[in-house]
Amino acid sequence: MRPVTSERRPKPYAVIRALLRPLWRTLPRPALAAAGGLGLLLAGLPRLLSGAPDPWLCLNLLRAAGLCLALGLAFLFDDPARHTTAPVPVRRPLRGALRLALAVPVAALCWTAALLLVPGQARPPVGAVTLEAAATAALALAGASAAVRCTDGTRPGAAVAAGLTAVAVTVPTLLLPQRWALLVAVGDQRWADAHGRWAGLLVVAVAVVALCAPEPLRRGSVLRPRPRGTAPTTA
Amino acid sequence: MSAIEVVERAATADGPAAPAPRRAAAVLALARFEARELLRFVPVFSFLLLYIGYTAWQLYSEGDGMGAYPVLQDVDRGTQTGPVLLGIALLVCVNRAAVRSRRNGTDRHDGILPMEPWRRTVAHVLSVVPYAALTALVVAVEFTWAALKPGASGHGSFFELAVGPLCVLLAGVAGVLLARLIPSFFAAPLVVIGGYVLLVLAAVNLDGSHGARWLLPAVTEAGAGPLPSDLLGRPAAWHALYLTGLIILVACGAVLLSGARTRTALAVTALALAVTVTGAVGQAPGDSAALKAARAEASVHPERVQSCSVHGTSTYCAFPEWTGRTADWAAAADRVRRLAGGAAGGTRLTVRQRVEARYGPEGDAAIAPLTGPGQVSAGTEWGGDRNVQFAVGVASVLVAGDERAGSEVCDARVVTIMWLALGAEPDPLARLRGARLDDSVEGDAIALTPVASVAMTAGQTDVVRQLLRQPRYGVIAKVKAHWTELTSPRTPLARVAQLLGVKAPTTGEDNGETCDQ
Structure with a gap:
C-alpha cells in the first residue's frame, strides 16, 4: 500500500470512488429492503381491495408506507466498525454523506413506486405527501445521527426505529392538540397549516442530521459520562 | 478459571x-x-x-x-x-x-x-x-x-x-x-x-x-348511549377465554421454535389451541333470539321491565340498574315545575327512562317522543348537559302538553320552555350554552331534549338571553301572571317580550309564526 503523505494527497474524487464499494457493502441492506418491500406492499393494498378506492384510506396507507421507509433509513448509520474507523483521515461527515447518497436515491425510487401504486383517482396531492414522507425520513435519520453522536453504541438503529414506531403510533394521533394537528385529511382547512408544520419538522430534522454528523470529540455516552481513564466497552 | x-x-x-x-x-x-x-x-x-x-x-x-x-x-x-x-x-x-x-x-x-x-x-x-x-x-x-x-x-x-x-x-x-x-x-x-x-x-x-x-x-x-348491562350482548367471557388461549398458544409457539419439542410442550400447545378455538367459536354467534326479544321489549315496552317510584305527585320509572337515579330526576323536574304557572305547576308527570337497544351497543338510532299527556322521557346518562336536556324535555311537556307536541313547538312558546328549563339554574347562561347543540348563546340553534329537540330562532335566543340576565324572582312573577298567554301558540314573540318586560328583537321575521321554516 502506498503511504499517504502531505505532499501526495489522493484526489477527493478518488477517495470517494474508493469508498463507494465498501460503503455499499456495509449499508444495512436487509433492513432497507424489508422496509421498502413492506412500504410497497402497503401502498399496493388499495388495488387488492374490492370497490372504489377510498382517498382517506389511500392517504393513510401512503403515510404508513413513508413511515416504513423511514424505519429502514433509521438503520443507515449503524456501523459495527465505528470505533475502529474513528481515527481514519476520511472524516465521518463525508462517510455519512456518502451513505446518504447511496441510500436516499433508492428510497426515493421506492417512494415514487409507492406513489404510482396508489390508484390515480384516489391519490392525494403528491408534493404534500412527499413532504410528509421526507420529514418522517429526516426525523428517523436525525434520531440515528443523534444516537451515534451522543452515545457509544455501534448500532443504534433498532432503538431509533422502536422509538420512532412508538412516537408515530401515538403522538400525531393521540397526544398532539387539535391546533397542532399533523395528520389531516385532504380538503381539511388545516391542510396548509399542517404542511407548514411538516416543513418545519423537515428543516429541524435536517439541521440535527447535519449538526450530529461530525465524530464526537470523546468516546462515551453524553447521557452516562464514564469516569476518566476507563476503557469503553463495545458490547 | x-x-x-x-x-x-x-x-x-x-x-x-x-x-x-x-x-x-x-x-x-x-x-x-x-x-x-x-x-x-x-x-x-x-x-x-x-x-x-x-x-x-x-x-x-x-x-x-x-x-x-x-x-x-x-x-x-x-x-x-x-x-x-x-x-x-x-x-x-x-x-x-x-x-x-x-x-x-x-x-x-x-x-x-x-x-x-x-x-x-x-x-x-x-x-x-x-x-x-x-x-x-x-x-x-x-x-x-x-x-x-x-x-x-x-x-x-x-x-x-x-x-x-x-x-x-x-x-x-x-x-x-x-x-x-x-x-x-x-x-x-x-x-x-x-x-x-x-x-x-x-x-x-x-x-x-x-x-x-x-x-x-x-x-x-x-355509539349508542349506555344500555342496561343484560342487553349489551357482548361475549366478554368467551373473548377472555379466547385471548387466554391465544396468549398460551403464541407463547408455546415461541418455546417450540426454541427447540423444546418435549411431550409436555406439545400437549400444552394442543390444549391452548383447543382453548383458543373454543373461545373463538363461543364468541362467534351474534345476538341470540332471546337477546333480540329482550332488546325489543326494553325499547318498545319499557314499562314491562321497569320499576316505578313516586316522588311528590309524579311517577318516575327506571330500568332496574338506574332506580337510584329517580331522586335526581325528581329534583330536576320539581325545579322546572316550580317556575311554571297555571295548572302546569301541578301537572302529574310520568318520567320514563328510555333506550333504543334494538341495534345493539353501536346503533345510534333516534327515539320517538312519547305522546301521552304529562309523559317525559329520560336517558341513561346523567350529569352536566344531560341535566339541562332533561329540564328542557320537562319544560316542553309542561308548556305544550305532551312530548311530541313539545318537539314541534316553533313559535314564541320556545322562550317560555327555555326559561322554565334554565331559570332555576345557578349559572343559566352557561347552561344555555350547554343545552344548545353548537354551544352558542346567539343566533339560531337546536336545543336538545333526551329524545327530541327544540328549534330556537335568533330572536327567541335574544329574548331568552335577556330574560336569563334579569333578576330571577321578577321574571317568575311575570311568567306566572301571564301563563295562559305565554303558553298560547298564537302569541307573537314581540308580545311575549312585552309581557316579560324585555326588549323585543329588532328583526321583523321572528315576530310572526315560524313553523313554516
Missing part, C-alpha cells in the same frame, strides 16, 4: 442430576432480570408513565359533568383502549430483548450454558407478566374509582376488565414469538406498522361479521 473448567462445570450442571426446582428458580431469576431490563427501554418506560399519567388525569378531570355519574357497564369497556399503546411498546422492546444475544453475537455461547434456549424464551415470556399485572392494577383502580362514586350505576364485567391486561400480555408474547420466527432486530417495528394497518383495515372491513370482528384483541363498541 480456564475456559475448559467453565465448560466442564456447565456440563456437570446440565447433567440429569440437576434438580428441577433450581432450574425453575433460574428461569424466574432470568425473568426478573429481563423485566427490569425492559423498564430501561425508553419506549416502555415512557409509555408506562404515559398510560399511568393519562389514566390518573382522566380520573381527576370530571369530563363534561358526566364523570360523576359513570355507567359501569361502559366504564369496564373504556379500560380496554389505554393499554394497547403500552402493548405496542412492549412488543417492540421484548422483541429487542429476545434477539439481544444474537445481535451481540453471544448466542453461540448459550450452548455451553446449563440453561437451554427454550428456558430463556420462557423467561422472556415471563418478563412481560409484571407489566400485565401493573396494567391490571391500573385497570382495577380505574374501575374501583368509578364504582365508588355516589352517582355510579350499572354493573361492570370482570371479563371486560381482563381484556386490557390480557392485551398487554399478548403483545409481549407476540414480540417473543416474532423474535423466534424472524431473529432480526429490524423486523419488529415493521411488523408493528404493517400489523397496525392490517388491524385497522380489518376492523373497518369486517363491520358486518360478528365472529370475525371479535377475533381482534380488543373490541370496543361505542
Whole structure:
C-alpha cells in the first residue's frame, strides 16, 4: 500500500470512488429492503381491495408506507466498525454523506413506486405527501445521527426505529392538540397549516442530521459520562 | 478459571442430576432480570408513565359533568383502549430483548450454558407478566374509582376488565414469538406498522361479521348511549377465554421454535389451541333470539321491565340498574315545575327512562317522543348537559302538553320552555350554552331534549338571553301572571317580550309564526 503523505494527497474524487464499494457493502441492506418491500406492499393494498378506492384510506396507507421507509433509513448509520474507523483521515461527515447518497436515491425510487401504486383517482396531492414522507425520513435519520453522536453504541438503529414506531403510533394521533394537528385529511382547512408544520419538522430534522454528523470529540455516552481513564466497552 | 473448567462445570450442571426446582428458580431469576431490563427501554418506560399519567388525569378531570355519574357497564369497556399503546411498546422492546444475544453475537455461547434456549424464551415470556399485572392494577383502580362514586350505576364485567391486561400480555408474547420466527432486530417495528394497518383495515372491513370482528384483541363498541348491562350482548367471557388461549398458544409457539419439542410442550400447545378455538367459536354467534326479544321489549315496552317510584305527585320509572337515579330526576323536574304557572305547576308527570337497544351497543338510532299527556322521557346518562336536556324535555311537556307536541313547538312558546328549563339554574347562561347543540348563546340553534329537540330562532335566543340576565324572582312573577298567554301558540314573540318586560328583537321575521321554516 502506498503511504499517504502531505505532499501526495489522493484526489477527493478518488477517495470517494474508493469508498463507494465498501460503503455499499456495509449499508444495512436487509433492513432497507424489508422496509421498502413492506412500504410497497402497503401502498399496493388499495388495488387488492374490492370497490372504489377510498382517498382517506389511500392517504393513510401512503403515510404508513413513508413511515416504513423511514424505519429502514433509521438503520443507515449503524456501523459495527465505528470505533475502529474513528481515527481514519476520511472524516465521518463525508462517510455519512456518502451513505446518504447511496441510500436516499433508492428510497426515493421506492417512494415514487409507492406513489404510482396508489390508484390515480384516489391519490392525494403528491408534493404534500412527499413532504410528509421526507420529514418522517429526516426525523428517523436525525434520531440515528443523534444516537451515534451522543452515545457509544455501534448500532443504534433498532432503538431509533422502536422509538420512532412508538412516537408515530401515538403522538400525531393521540397526544398532539387539535391546533397542532399533523395528520389531516385532504380538503381539511388545516391542510396548509399542517404542511407548514411538516416543513418545519423537515428543516429541524435536517439541521440535527447535519449538526450530529461530525465524530464526537470523546468516546462515551453524553447521557452516562464514564469516569476518566476507563476503557469503553463495545458490547 | 480456564475456559475448559467453565465448560466442564456447565456440563456437570446440565447433567440429569440437576434438580428441577433450581432450574425453575433460574428461569424466574432470568425473568426478573429481563423485566427490569425492559423498564430501561425508553419506549416502555415512557409509555408506562404515559398510560399511568393519562389514566390518573382522566380520573381527576370530571369530563363534561358526566364523570360523576359513570355507567359501569361502559366504564369496564373504556379500560380496554389505554393499554394497547403500552402493548405496542412492549412488543417492540421484548422483541429487542429476545434477539439481544444474537445481535451481540453471544448466542453461540448459550450452548455451553446449563440453561437451554427454550428456558430463556420462557423467561422472556415471563418478563412481560409484571407489566400485565401493573396494567391490571391500573385497570382495577380505574374501575374501583368509578364504582365508588355516589352517582355510579350499572354493573361492570370482570371479563371486560381482563381484556386490557390480557392485551398487554399478548403483545409481549407476540414480540417473543416474532423474535423466534424472524431473529432480526429490524423486523419488529415493521411488523408493528404493517400489523397496525392490517388491524385497522380489518376492523373497518369486517363491520358486518360478528365472529370475525371479535377475533381482534380488543373490541370496543361505542355509539349508542349506555344500555342496561343484560342487553349489551357482548361475549366478554368467551373473548377472555379466547385471548387466554391465544396468549398460551403464541407463547408455546415461541418455546417450540426454541427447540423444546418435549411431550409436555406439545400437549400444552394442543390444549391452548383447543382453548383458543373454543373461545373463538363461543364468541362467534351474534345476538341470540332471546337477546333480540329482550332488546325489543326494553325499547318498545319499557314499562314491562321497569320499576316505578313516586316522588311528590309524579311517577318516575327506571330500568332496574338506574332506580337510584329517580331522586335526581325528581329534583330536576320539581325545579322546572316550580317556575311554571297555571295548572302546569301541578301537572302529574310520568318520567320514563328510555333506550333504543334494538341495534345493539353501536346503533345510534333516534327515539320517538312519547305522546301521552304529562309523559317525559329520560336517558341513561346523567350529569352536566344531560341535566339541562332533561329540564328542557320537562319544560316542553309542561308548556305544550305532551312530548311530541313539545318537539314541534316553533313559535314564541320556545322562550317560555327555555326559561322554565334554565331559570332555576345557578349559572343559566352557561347552561344555555350547554343545552344548545353548537354551544352558542346567539343566533339560531337546536336545543336538545333526551329524545327530541327544540328549534330556537335568533330572536327567541335574544329574548331568552335577556330574560336569563334579569333578576330571577321578577321574571317568575311575570311568567306566572301571564301563563295562559305565554303558553298560547298564537302569541307573537314581540308580545311575549312585552309581557316579560324585555326588549323585543329588532328583526321583523321572528315576530310572526315560524313553523313554516
